[in-house]
Amino acid sequence: MEHYTMNLTLKVWRQENSTAQGRFETYQVSNISSEMSFLEMFDVLNEQLVIEGKDPIAFDHDCREGICGSCSMYVDGKPHGPWRHNTVCQLHMRAYKDGDTIVVEPWRAKAFPVIKDLMTDRSAFDRIVQAGGYISVNTGNAVDGNATPIEKEKADNAFGAAMCIQCGACVAACPNTSAMLFTAAKVSHLALLPQGHPERKTRVLDMIAQHDKEGFGSCTNIGACEATCPKDISLSNIARLNKEYRNAALVE
Amino acid sequence: MTWKRAFTSSIGRKIVMSLTGLFLILFLIVHVSINACIFNTLFDAGDKGDTFNRAAYFMGSTFLIRVMEIGLFVLFFIHIIQGLMIASNNSTRRGTPYQIKYGNRGSRWYSRSMGLLGTLILLFLIVHIAQFWVPSRFGQLEEVQVRNGTAMVHNLFLRMEQVFSHLWVVILYVLGCISLGYHLAHGFQSAFRTLGVHNKKYVRMLVVLGNWFSILITIGFISMPVSMYFGWVHQ
Ligand code: HEM
Ligand code: SF4
Ligand code: FES
Numbered sequence: 001m002e003h004y005t006m007n008l009t010l011k012v013w014r015q016e017n018s019t020a021q022g023r024f025e026t027y028q029v030s031n032i033s034s035e036m037s038f039l040e041m042f043d044v045l046n047e048q049l050v051i052e053g054k055d056p057i058a059f060d061h062d063c064r065e066g067i068c069g070s071c072s073m074y075v076d077g078k079p080h081g082p083w084r085h086n087t088v089c090q091l092h093m094r095a096y097k098d099g100d101t102i103v104v105e106p107w108r109a110k111a112f113p114v115i116k117d118l119m120t121d122r123s124a125f126d127r128i129v130q131a132g133g134y135i136s137v138n139t140g141n142a143v144d145g146n147a148t149p150i151e152k153e154k155a156d157n158a159f160g161a162a163m164c165i166q167c168g169a170c171v172a173a174c175p176n177t178s179a180m181l182f183t184a185a186k187v188s189h190l191a192l193l194p195q196g197h198p199e200r201k202t203r204v205l206d207m208i209a210q211h212d213k214e215g216f217g218s219c220t221n222i223g224a225c226e227a228t229c230p231k232d233i234s235l236s237n238i239a240r241l242n243k244e245y246r247n248a249a250l251v252e
Numbered sequence: 253m254t255w256k257r258a259f260t261s262s263i264g265r266k267i268v269m270s271l272t273g274l275f276l277i278l279f280l281i282v283h284v285s286i287n288a289c290i291f292n293t294l295f296d297a298g299d300k301g302d303t304f305n306r307a308a309y310f311m312g313s314t315f316l317i318r319v320m321e322i323g324l325f326v327l328f329f330i331h332i333i334q335g336l337m338i339a340s341n342n343s344t345r346r347g348t349p350y351q352i353k354y355g356n357r358g359s360r361w362y363s364r365s366m367g368l369l370g371t372l373i374l375l376f377l378i379v380h381i382a383q384f385w386v387p388s389r390f391g392q393l394e395e396v397q398v399r400n401g402t403a404m405v406h407n408l409f410l411r412m413e414q415v416f417s418h419l420w421v422v423i424l425y426v427l428g429c430i431s432l433g434y435h436l437a438h439g440f441q442s443a444f445r446t447l448g449v450h451n452k453k454y455v456r457m458l459v460v461l462g463n464w465f466s467i468l469i470t471i472g473f474i475s476m477p478v479s480m481y482f483g484w485v486h487q
Contacts, residue, residue, distance in 0.1 A: 011351075022348070024351065074350065076352055077350070077352035077353055077354055077355060078354060078357065103351055103352050105350055105351060105352070108346050108347060108348055108349070108350055109345065109346060109347065110344075110345055110346065110347040111345070173354050173357075173358075175342075175354075175359075175364045176342035176343075176345065177342070177345035177346050178262070178342070178345075180262075205253055208261050208262065208263055209261065211262065212261055212262050215345065216262075216345060217262075217341065217342035217345040218262035218263070218265060218266060218338060218341070218342060219262070219263075219266065220266075220338070220342070220363070220366060220442065221363070221438075221441075221442040221445050221446065222358075222359045222363045222364055223358045223359045223363065224354060224357060224358045224359045224364075225358075226358055227357045227358020227359070228354075228357065228358065235445075236450045236451075236452060236455065237450075238445070239445040239446075239448055239449055239450030239455070240448070240450040241263075242263055242266070242267075242445065242446055242447065242448045242450075243447075243448025243449075243450060244448075245261075245263045245264075245448075246263075246267065246447065246448050247448075248253075249253055249257075249258035249261070249263075249264065250258060252253045
């Protein structure tokens with residue numbers, strides 16, 4: 001694709017801290033290369049702000065290659081921006097053209113309070129994982145991978161669910177502000193594997209209890225989460241979670 | 253885990269919604285089948301609403317059916333209260349609203365409007381119960397003799413003709429039925445997912461089945477007030 005440069009107008013949410021009243025600020029950036037990533041474009045803007053003696057925009061990022069789940073921008077009405085199956089760090093400026101206006105907001109959820117500007121506190125997810133998203137085994141020598149045969153399809157589905165990078169886009173997109181796709185991914189990936197079976201009942205009950213305690217909404221099978229998930233986590237994981245819950249809650 | 257906790261977690265509440273919703277669907281099937289008896293007048297000039305009146309009479313005639321009727325009211329009550337609570341709880345979880353809405357990506361408007369559609373159904377239900385169930389149970393209806401016997405039954409067919417002679421009532425019923433159709437278009441398949449059906453093959457089948465069911469139920473219920481209003485069906 002041919003290289004080009006563009007001038008853009010950005011409307012970005014600015015908020016001093018979790019208790020401050022936030023507001024949108026408008027910025028102009030010029031000569032942005034079509035080959036830059038979206039976050040590089042923000043780096044350019046931040047350098048500009050620093051030179052002007054202003055406070056740069058705080059935003060989360062780490063790997064910038066779509067695997068860590070840190071980046072979290074709600075761009076023009078969609079978490080992670082316009083591309084499908086993509087994190088905002090992997091969004092590139094060729095998605096835009098000269099003169100475009102881009103509106104950038106943080107994830108909006110009471111369970112993800114804003115720390116500053118576009119940064120949110122997503123530790124609620126860590127607490128959901130801590131409630132049961134693990135298997136209790138003693139460490140020691142690595143077990144031979146072939147010692148436990150696993151059906152190919154189950155292994156694939158477990159891997160598909162384990163792809164979740166814990167970014168929180170599903171919560172940001174959900175009209176109910178539910179974290180059910182995330183929780184379903186974490187429950188499914190262990191429920192599908194033999195190693196996850198011994199704790200499968202307590203796992204689902206504890207993780208759902210924590211999910212509810214964190215103040216997320218409940219799932220009504222809408223599907224907005226699936227459409228925004230950068231890792232294409234399937235909605236059917238939520239139905240599998242429901243089954244895990246049913247089997248655990250009705251007998252335990 | 254206590255029973256109470258099992259049914260009051262976020263998923264537990266969904267299970268309650270789906271079970272009550274599925275029972276209400278069964279009720280709808282019975283209801284639309286009984287109402288369809290009015291169309292026997294099209295094939296049998298001597299019917300004069302008799303088939304329908306006898307079927308409707310049967311639905312209040314035995315002790316067992318009366319008990320089931322109470323059960324049905326309880327299910328409606330649970331489904332409505334719980335549904336309104338879920339919808340209002342979920343709407344408070346966002347905090348600051350988005351400047352730009354996420355919109356239709358990955359979902360349809362009716363799946364996001366179950367509370368609104370349910371409320372429209374509820375308003376319709378109140379009118380509907382006041383127009384038919386109350387007069388029928390508390391006996392202010394004219395009686396007629398059944399065709400081949402001496403028993404007397406309520407002339408609900410006549411009641412329908414009277415009620416559906418007003419255009420505003422017919423419009424209200426059509427809107428009520430359309431709300432129900434959209435509620436079911438999402439609710440039917442959603443209920444099965446909530447109960448844990450995750451096999452893609454079955455989910456796909458249930459989505460198609462749910463859509464056809466919603467369309468047929470809607471057309472079925474709309475056809476009755478409309479054909480009475482236009483006089484296609486009469487005594
Ligand atoms: C004959 C009438 C009705 C039928 C057959 C029906 C059926 C259903 C079904 C099958 C579901 C799906 C359950 C699930 O997703 O697990 C549902 C959900 C729901 N219903 Fe109803 N319903 C009826 C009336 C009402 C009324 C009167 C209200 C409220 C005033 C209502 C409010 C809701 C709400 C808020 C949901 C939750 C949405 C969801 O979980 O997807 N419904 N209904
Ligand atoms: S399910 Fe998808 S959208 Fe949700 S946290 Fe995991 S990767 Fe992000
Ligand atoms: S910065 Fe790691 S996924 Fe975007």
